[in-house]
Amino acid sequence: MKKLKTVLSFLLVTIMVCTVVFAFAGCKVDEKPSGSGSSTDPPSGKSEPKEVKWMLYAYGTVKLESHLKIYQKLEELANVKIVPIPVPSDVYKERFNITVISDDVPDIVSVRSVGKTANELGEKGIFVALNNHYDKLPNFKKYIDKFADSVPHMTANDNNVYSFPLVRDNAPIPAHGIVLREDLLTKQGIDINSIETVEDLYKAFAALKDANDGKPVIGARNGLENLNLIAQTFGTRFMIPRYDKELKKYISPVDDPNLKSAVEYCAKLYKDGILHPDWASMSDEIWEQSVASGELLVFFDNMQQIAQRNADLRVDNPDAKLAAILPPKYNGIRYEWGGSAKLDNNRGTAISSKTKALDEALMINDWLFSDEGVEFVVFGEEGKTFRRRDDGTNEYIVDSDWETGTGPLPTEYGSGQNVNFLRVMDESLFNDWHIYGKNKNEMEPYCKVYAEQIYTYILPPQKFNQEQVEKLKELQTPLDTAFQENLVLFINNSKSMDEWDNFMQTLKDMRIDELVALYNETLE
CATH class of the missing domain: 3.40.190.10 (Periplasmic binding protein-like II)
Structure with missing residues (x-):
C-alpha cells in the first residue's frame, strides 16, 4: 500500500510539472509580436491556400513566370497559390497534347488554337463542363445569356461548354x-x-x-x-x-x-x-x-x-x-x-476535371469576366496606373511599351496578355486600350x-458526331494537304493553269464530295 501511494504521488507531481511547462510554453507563444508567425501560415479565418497550376500560352513580352500582380490579385481573391506554367506559342499545341497523353493536365489550361480539341477532350472527361456550374459563374453566365446565339459555336456535341471564351462585346473587332x-x-x-x-x-x-x-x-x-x-x-x-x-x-x-x-x-x-x-x-x-x-x-x-x-x-x-x-x-x-462569333473559344481557357481546386478555379475565371477583372487586366489599378476621366472612361498615367516589354503594366501587372487573362473586349476598351496605340x-x-x-x-458551327469525326480524320487531312500544296504551285507558276481540270479531278478522286457532304450534314 505504501509503495502504491508513492507511485501515485510521483505520477501526480509529474502531471503538475508537465501542466506548468505547457502553460508557460503557451504563454511564450502568445507573447510573440503580431505578424511574426510563419509566412506559410494561412490568413486568419482562412484555410491553407490551395496550389493552382496554370498552363499559359506564352507570347509577346510579358514574363508570365514572374509573380505578376494579376496572380497576386487572383491569389488573394480565391485563397490560392498560382503556379504559372508558361509554354511558348510555337510549341504550345505539342505541349498541350503531351499533357493530355501523360494524364498530367494542370488545373487551368489555355486552349488557344485547340478549341475543337478542347471540346473533344471535354466529352472524354478531361475538362470540366462549365454549364454544370453556372450558379458559381454569375459574371460569365451574363455573357452566355447575352450572346445565346453564339453559344452553339462553342459547345461540344454533347451540348456542354468546356472552355471560357474571349467575349467580343460590341467592339469593332480589329479584323x-x-x-x-x-x-x-x-x-x-x-x-x-x-x-x-x-x-x-x-x-x-x-x-x-x-x-x-x-x-x-x-x-x-x-x-x-x-x-x-x-x-x-x-x-x-x-x-x-x-x-x-x-x-x-x-x-x-x-x-x-x-x-x-x-x-x-x-x-x-x-x-x-x-x-x-x-x-x-x-x-x-x-x-x-x-x-x-x-x-x-x-x-x-x-x-x-x-x-x-x-x-x-x-x-x-x-x-x-x-x-x-x-x-x-x-x-x-x-x-x-x-x-467570328461573339464567343470565341479559339482563345479560351479550360479547367481540368481532376483539379482539387475546382471552386477556386471557377472563382478565378469568373472574376476575369467581371467589370473589375477586365479593368484590372487592361488598365491595372486606379491611381497607380490609370485615372478615371469625368466621362467614366480610363486614361493611363504611366508609360508602358508592350512591344519592348517595358513599364509597369507589362512587367508588373501582366497587362497585354489578351489570350490568357483578358476575357471581354468591348467598345470602351477599343477606345482606350494600349494595344491600339x-x-x-x-x-x-x-x-x-x-x-x-x-x-x-x-459562319455556322460545325458539330460532328463520333462516326463523322472518324470519317473526317480520314478525308480532311489528305485533301487539305493536296489542295493547299497545289494552290501554292499554281500561284508560284510552278504548275500551269492548263492543269487545273486535272487538279479538280484529283480532288474528286480523293473524295472531296464526301467531305463536303459531311460538312453539310452538320447543317441539318
Missing part, C-alpha cells in the same frame, strides 16, 4: 482587311478611294511596285491564310470546303468557278513580280520588319497592324501612311465575308466599316 501605302499611291497619281474593282486593285499594286523601284510589294506571314483575303474578295476561299452564304450550304471547289479566277489573279501577281517570291514561307518576324521598314507596301492581315506599322514607318518618314480599303468588287459584286484613330474607322459592311454574318 483582317486589305491595306496599302496610301502616301505612295497618291504620289503615283492614284486616289486610294477610287479602287472599286479587282482590276483597279491590280493597277494599284503595279503602281506601288513602280514606287518600290520594281521590287515586290506584297508579302505574307501566314502564307495562304493571308492570301485568302484575295480569295474572299473573289467570293471564294483558299480553304475547303467553303460555306456559301447564298446557297446556305458548303460547296466543293470543283463547283466553284470563282476559285480558279482568284488563283489566276494571284499567279499573275507572282509572275509580274508584285507578290514576294517567299510569300508562302515568310516568317512573322521578317514580314513585320519588311512592312515596318517600308520594304513591303501591301498586306492582307489584321488591321490592328495599321497603327503599329505607321508608327514604325514615321520614325524615318513622317508622311508615310498605311490605309485600308474595302474589298473591291469582282464581276460587279462586293462580297461579304463570314466573321497612339494612332488608333487610323485603324478604328476601317474596323467599324468592315464590321458594318463586310463581316456581316457568322
Whole structure:
C-alpha cells in the first residue's frame, strides 16, 4: 500500500510539472509580436491556400513566370497559390497534347488554337463542363445569356461548354482587311478611294511596285491564310470546303468557278513580280520588319497592324501612311465575308476535371469576366496606373511599351496578355486600350466599316458526331494537304493553269464530295 501511494504521488507531481511547462510554453507563444508567425501560415479565418497550376500560352513580352500582380490579385481573391506554367506559342499545341497523353493536365489550361480539341477532350472527361456550374459563374453566365446565339459555336456535341471564351462585346473587332501605302499611291497619281474593282486593285499594286523601284510589294506571314483575303474578295476561299452564304450550304471547289479566277489573279501577281517570291514561307518576324521598314507596301492581315506599322514607318518618314480599303468588287459584286462569333473559344481557357481546386478555379475565371477583372487586366489599378476621366472612361498615367516589354503594366501587372487573362473586349476598351496605340484613330474607322459592311454574318458551327469525326480524320487531312500544296504551285507558276481540270479531278478522286457532304450534314 505504501509503495502504491508513492507511485501515485510521483505520477501526480509529474502531471503538475508537465501542466506548468505547457502553460508557460503557451504563454511564450502568445507573447510573440503580431505578424511574426510563419509566412506559410494561412490568413486568419482562412484555410491553407490551395496550389493552382496554370498552363499559359506564352507570347509577346510579358514574363508570365514572374509573380505578376494579376496572380497576386487572383491569389488573394480565391485563397490560392498560382503556379504559372508558361509554354511558348510555337510549341504550345505539342505541349498541350503531351499533357493530355501523360494524364498530367494542370488545373487551368489555355486552349488557344485547340478549341475543337478542347471540346473533344471535354466529352472524354478531361475538362470540366462549365454549364454544370453556372450558379458559381454569375459574371460569365451574363455573357452566355447575352450572346445565346453564339453559344452553339462553342459547345461540344454533347451540348456542354468546356472552355471560357474571349467575349467580343460590341467592339469593332480589329479584323483582317486589305491595306496599302496610301502616301505612295497618291504620289503615283492614284486616289486610294477610287479602287472599286479587282482590276483597279491590280493597277494599284503595279503602281506601288513602280514606287518600290520594281521590287515586290506584297508579302505574307501566314502564307495562304493571308492570301485568302484575295480569295474572299473573289467570293471564294483558299480553304475547303467553303460555306456559301447564298446557297446556305458548303460547296466543293470543283463547283466553284470563282476559285480558279482568284488563283489566276494571284499567279499573275507572282509572275509580274508584285507578290514576294517567299510569300508562302515568310516568317512573322521578317514580314513585320519588311512592312515596318517600308520594304513591303501591301498586306492582307489584321488591321490592328495599321497603327503599329505607321508608327514604325514615321520614325524615318513622317508622311508615310498605311490605309485600308474595302474589298473591291469582282464581276460587279462586293462580297461579304463570314466573321467570328461573339464567343470565341479559339482563345479560351479550360479547367481540368481532376483539379482539387475546382471552386477556386471557377472563382478565378469568373472574376476575369467581371467589370473589375477586365479593368484590372487592361488598365491595372486606379491611381497607380490609370485615372478615371469625368466621362467614366480610363486614361493611363504611366508609360508602358508592350512591344519592348517595358513599364509597369507589362512587367508588373501582366497587362497585354489578351489570350490568357483578358476575357471581354468591348467598345470602351477599343477606345482606350494600349494595344491600339497612339494612332488608333487610323485603324478604328476601317474596323467599324468592315464590321458594318463586310463581316456581316457568322459562319455556322460545325458539330460532328463520333462516326463523322472518324470519317473526317480520314478525308480532311489528305485533301487539305493536296489542295493547299497545289494552290501554292499554281500561284508560284510552278504548275500551269492548263492543269487545273486535272487538279479538280484529283480532288474528286480523293473524295472531296464526301467531305463536303459531311460538312453539310452538320447543317441539318
